[in-house]
Amino acid sequence: MLPAPFEYHAPRSVDEALDLLDQFGDEGKVLAGGQSLIPLLKLRFASPGHLVDINTIKDLDFIEERDGTLRIGPLFRHKAAERSSLLASRYHVMADAAPQIADPIIRNRGTIAGSVAHADPSGDWGTVLLAMDADLILRSKKGTRTVKARDFFSGPFSTALEPTEILSEIRIPAAKPMTGGSYLKLERKVGDFATVAVAVHLVMDDGKVGSAGIGLTAVGPQNLKAEKAEASLKGARLDDAAIKQAAALAAEAADPKADHRGSVEYKRNVVRVFTERGLKRAYERARGGG
Amino acid sequence: MGQAITVTVNGEKRSAEVEPRLLLVHFLREKLRLTGTHIGCDTTHCGACTVLVDGTPVKSCTMLAVQADGQQVTTVEGLVAGGVLHPIQAAFKEEHGLQCGFCTPGMMLTSIALLKENQDPSDDEIRWALSGNICRCTGYMNIVKAVKSAAVQMKAAAEVPAATAAARS
Ligand SMILES: Cc1cc2nc3c(=O)[nH]c(=O)nc-3n(C[C@H](O)[C@H](O)[C@H](O)COP(=O)(O)OP(=O)(O)OC[C@H]3O[C@@H](n4cnc5c(N)ncnc54)[C@H](O)[C@@H]3O)c2cc1C
Ligand code: FES
Ligand code: FES
Numbered sequence: 155m156l157p158a159p160f161e162y163h164a165p166r167s168v169d170e171a172l173d174l175l176d177q178f179g180d181e182g183k184v185l186a187g188g189q190s191l192i193p194l195l196k197l198r199f200a201s202p203g204h205l206v207d208i209n210t211i212k213d214l215d216f217i218e219e220r221d222g223t224l225r226i227g228p229l230f231r232h233k234a235a236e237r238s239s240l241l242a243s244r245y246h247v248m249a250d251a252a253p254q255i256a257d258p259i260i261r262n263r264g265t266i267a268g269s270v271a272h273a274d275p276s277g278d279w280g281t282v283l284l285a286m287d288a289d290l291i292l293r294s295k296k297g298t299r300t301v302k303a304r305d306f307f308s309g310p311f312s313t314a315l316e317p318t319e320i321l322s323e324i325r326i327p328a329a330k331p332m333t334g335g336s337y338l339k340l341e342r343k344v345g346d347f348a349t350v351a352v353a354v355h356l357v358m359d360d361g362k363v364g365s366a367g368i369g370l371t372a373v374g375p376q377n378l379k380a381e382k383a384e385a386s387l388k389g390a391r392l393d394d395a396a397i398k399q400a401a402a403l404a405a406e407a408a409d410p411k412a413d414h415r416g417s418v419e420y421k422r423n424v425v426r427v428f429t430e431r432g433l434k435r436a437y438e439r440a441r442g443g444g
Numbered sequence: 445m446g447q448a449i450t451v452t453v454n455g456e457k458r459s460a461e462v463e464p465r466l467l468l469v470h471f472l473r474e475k476l477r478l479t480g481t482h483i484g485c486d487t488t489h490c491g492a493c494t495v496l497v498d499g500t501p502v503k504s505c506t507m508l509a510v511q512a513d514g515q516q517v518t519t520v521e522g523l524v525a526g527g528v529l530h531p532i533q534a535a536f537k538e539e540h541g542l543q544c545g546f547c548t549p550g551m552m553l554t555s556i557a558l559l560k561e562n563q564d565p566s567d568d569e570i571r572w573a574l575s576g577n578i579c580r581c582t583g584y585m586n587i588v589k590a591v592k593s594a595a596v597q598m599k600a601a602a603e604v605p606a607a608t609a610a611a612r613s
Contacts, residue, residue: 155486156467156470157465158465159463159465162447162508164510188506188507188508189506192488192506193487193488193506196467196487196505197487205464207511257491257575257576258501258554258572258574258575258576259494259501259503259554259576260488260506262500262501262502345489345575345576
């Protein structure tokens with residue numbers, strides 16, 4: 155299958171890429187890992203006139219903790235996340251999710267930022283960023299703005315990104331000492347998108363829940379943030395009753411559709427079970443276990 | 445609308461004018477006539493089209509040829525050296541790691557990348573590394589055996605010169 159014809163641009167700097175995107179408007183498309191975009195071009199679900207490949211720009215593949223913030227660059231790939239000792243030691247929800255994205259060969263090229271920009275309701279990284287309360291830095295020729303993950307997604311494959319913008323950085327509050335997380339994903343086979351997945355990012359504070367982030371994958375028109383479940387835990391002791399209540403609220407927040415992966419009732423129940431298990435695992439890890 | 449690219453394929457510099465929409469797999473198969481790289485699904489699922497780009501396994505049906513400009517690509521045709529099979533090829537042959545052979549080039553290239561990082565992989569690590577390469581024939585048992593056997597061969601081969609050097613010093 156061949157994509158429809160387009161012009162290809164390989165800018166050497168972000169400024170150059172932004173100039174190109176500004177010039178092309180609706181006809182321009184950023185190419186990152188290409189693991190969602192190239193299949194779409196081949197199926198002719200998209201046929202932009204211009205591709206702006208950011209792989210030729212230096213220094214976009216980074217992850218660093220600085221000034222109380224974890225910063226992730228647009229070419230930080232799934233594979234790098236899977237191998238990051240920083241994520242494994244302090245950001246469990248990300249370390250858990252990474253090896254569950256697609257398959258190893260796709261992970262060699264696909265990026266976290268590309269995944270978030272693509273905004274597949276069955277994609278995993280958006281859910282993780284919702285649970286972590288990430289900020290997304292969107293840059294265009296006209297300037298830079300910051301959008302909260304919770305305000306970023308606006309429906310299936312729809313986001314706050316303008317065609318002239320690049321998602322130039324993902325910012326996550328640096329993990330405090332008593333932080334734990336988990337990402338539980340049900341898939342039919344390796345490499346499949348989620349039937350259901352649940353992200354938990356838990357910060358404990360003096361024996362109580364400082365904050366709990368809970369994200370849901372593949373159970374709505376976009377990645378969801380289970381805000382009522384999160385609110386129910388704030389300041390609470392994380393006992394069985396609190397966990398059960400939050401899990402029930404997360405299941406209520408889910409809005410799944412029946413398909414070949416399962417019925418509405420089944421998927422909602424998986425959300426409940428995964429939220430319970432995810433909270434327990436995150437709690438254990440926050441206390442230095444698991 | 446052709447774009448000039450130069451890609452080092454199996455150690456040889458190959459220059460061509462290509463349309464930007466040309467996929468790497470078509471560049472290899474149709475422009476260079478290297479048909480050992482197979483197209484299975486054409487939808488990024490099967491891994492039959494896997495090649496190494498700067499040493500990393502990539503699905504060549506999901507990368508543009510223009511993106512390989514200036515890079516090193518290894519295909520199955522690049523594995524034989526001086527008429528001698530690469531240890532991974534010899535092991536697939538010995539251990540019956542293939543039946544129809546359609547998935548085999550991709551399997552071998554992904555395995556080579558694994559063995560470069562991990563000289564002594566467990567069965568689980570092999571299965572994990574190969575989980576983006578689908579085989580419809582073998583049931584995978586003999587593929588795993590082949591990779592293990594290649595690992596042993598390659599490790600032994602790497603140790604011989606080292607041991608010789610140690611004996612001399
Ligand atoms: C068989 C298969 C299985 C998969 N399974 C999973 C899975 O289980 N879970 C999962 O989460 N994903 C899965 N994916 C998708 C994969 O994770 C992709 O890598 C990801 O969705 C897109 O990232 P990319 O870097 O490849 O982006 P691209 O394909 O290059 O781009 C995707 C979209 O995002 C835009 N874009 C990319 N980067 C930026 C940026 N920095 N700024 C602005 N716009 C940008 C592009 O213009 C395009 O619209 C799968 C894909 C395949 C083919
Ligand atoms: S042909 Fe490329 S992944 Fe199947
Ligand atoms: S040997 Fe036939 S597909 Fe693997």
